[in-house]
Amino acid sequence: MSSQSADAGRVGNAIGLVRRVVSETSDQDVTFLAAAVAYYAFVSLFPAAVLALVVATAVGGEQLATVVLAASDDVLTETGQALLINTLQSGGWEGATVISLLLTLWGTLKVFRGIDTAFVKIYGAVESASIVDQIKDSLVVAVSIGASFLAMVVMGSVLAALNLDVVLELLGVLVLPAVLSAAFLPMYYFFPEPRVSVREVLPGAMFAGVGWTLLQAGFQAYVNYQSASGGGQVELYGVVGAVLLLVTWLYFGAIVVLVGVVVNVTLADDKGVGFDAGAPGLGGRPATDGRGGAARDRHGKGLAAYARQHMSEDEREDGPAPDLSELDRQVAELRADLDDIDDRTVEKPALEDELKRYVRSRMRRGHARGWGPYLVLLYGVVLTLGAFAWLDGWFAIGAMLILFLSTLGLYVLFVLAGIGLNLIDVPGKAIDAVRKRRGQ
Template identity: 30%
Template sequence: MESAMSLTDALHELDRRQQERPRIGFIAAVIKKFSDDQAGQLAALISYYAFVSLFPLLLVFVTVLGFVLQGDPDEQRRILNGTLGQFPILRDQLKLHSLSGSALALAVGIAFALLAGVGVTNAAQNAFNRIWNVPFKHRPNFIFIRLRGLGMLGILGAQAIVSTVAAGFVGSASHAPLAVAGGIVVALAFNVALFMTAFKLLPALDVAWRDLLPGVIVATIGWQLLQHLGGFYIDHELKRTGPLYGFFALVLGLLAWLYVGAQLTLFAAEINVVKARRLWPRSFFSDDLLTADKRALTASAEVEERVHDEDVEVSFQRQDK
């Protein structure tokens, strides 16, 4: 009994200390909100839709690239090698397979790829609306959210293609250190623009551009590191496996890569929300709520407002600290 009490006292003391240190308290508040929003489950849903749609979308891209650069195989190979470096888990598989046949077959493939891609944007919109505590009554309806998702898929897809092609062209044009560094810089610049656009468009509310920058920087650097880790996994693990194990390793590796990437993106979005709304310091104990805790809990409860005539009111019995 005494050991349990001492452990509780120690945890309360640790909680008090993180509240007194702004930087540590900020990180703790981001982690707390990430947990409160069940962002891990939201990331799992995004990664599922991304798993279903990523291969057909990239397969269509590889095929279109083959049509466009049909007369220049060297240029096609150079851009393709650099582009697939942005998606290391699928790199070797996409080099082996591409859509072939008539333009009609390609059009059908594009249609199915877009249908799967809309699932990703819908899941991402739901996640960002949850993170920003947008009430259901202010979110797009069943039809408009899909039309909005299709538009965002086109915008973000175009930016992603430009980013990967540009980075691939610069990075694969030469093995010289300057060219490699140029490819990294180009990829980082385009990824900043890509994440800035995504973080601006996904939530159904107007967020100032300056409030998006911290999370965008974290997401950009994190994704760059994740791509390098994926490439390391391919080069040092998958290439040494047999066909059967290699297939399962590819599937599990891709799912894990997408899930970590989705969690990283949502964590970066949580950084923006906590900073923009000053939701720190937070307490990790429900019997010792701070002002930031009450603001966060109130916003979370108001998410459940589903019609315009519905207003959720939140009250706390204890006074603010």
């Protein structure tokens, strides 16, 4: 019976941990942060692949470039690989190298900045690290992420080249999470502020390693399925499908990494890591007696025990009886302070009226205006893409000039519409001013 109760308690604790992780993930907007990281990772990944192929071709010729391209099977579909080959075969290697290098550096810096922002937000750090520490941590993260990608590519290439049996392939799949966990461990260790121990960040690194292994397996299964079926859907969606698939993979990979951070923070909160157990209510926790138990100050028992333990004999001796006149004076001062606080406290009806006026003014001010610039941008993008697709030469240049002028004119129309809406708001503002004056 006791073993069953213990097992039920462990299951309940695990379910509670999962619920807290899910709640914290939602509260910290982890999916939004992961989207930013995935975008910048994609911006830097494709130029980095182009740069790697250019360097491989320059150093080892087409043979080394073929090996590098074959090693990217785990992260690129056949359409993505074909896009890389077409980019290199179109000429202009020097320009492609320079642009790829700049985009890779810019995207990598933004990825590190996004990850650092996510760590600061999830850990709730008040002060971020210095510039020097951020650069050092970014270098460590670059090595760890590069090692993780390299481990995935090398492991998949080795298993595919050796044509091993099912047992050895399963062994390779079991080894990959450990390799990825070791690659992610420096990132989880160096990014938090203040510093944490390796033991505290190990669960998140293991979670990320297992999660990325599952993502890699799913991606590889999808690629194999498309290859076996003739790639009909890949040909249907073309480059757009390859880009969407890669961005989706990076997005879920970033979510797994950031959820690993949430796991570390949740486990640290459960254990009280990083908080002073003797400080009352520190970090949203109740006051404790220094031994993990709650302070029993309702009837003075906990405070009395604390006094017996930490106060000297002289401090515990009873002093003379208090002066009643002095107590009356202190009570009068306390009542005066309370009256002053009541005078400065905003009454609920007045606060509600003020909030209603503010909400009405903001609704009128923001009504039907936020979408204006987006419509202008969509208009210009759609027509510009059409000009690129169906026009050539001077016709395309003329069409782009007309699009620029028409987009500018459309923006002017939206500005004039905004001015008209401001004029419509004048009566409402006047009514709010009269109501405010009557309320005073």
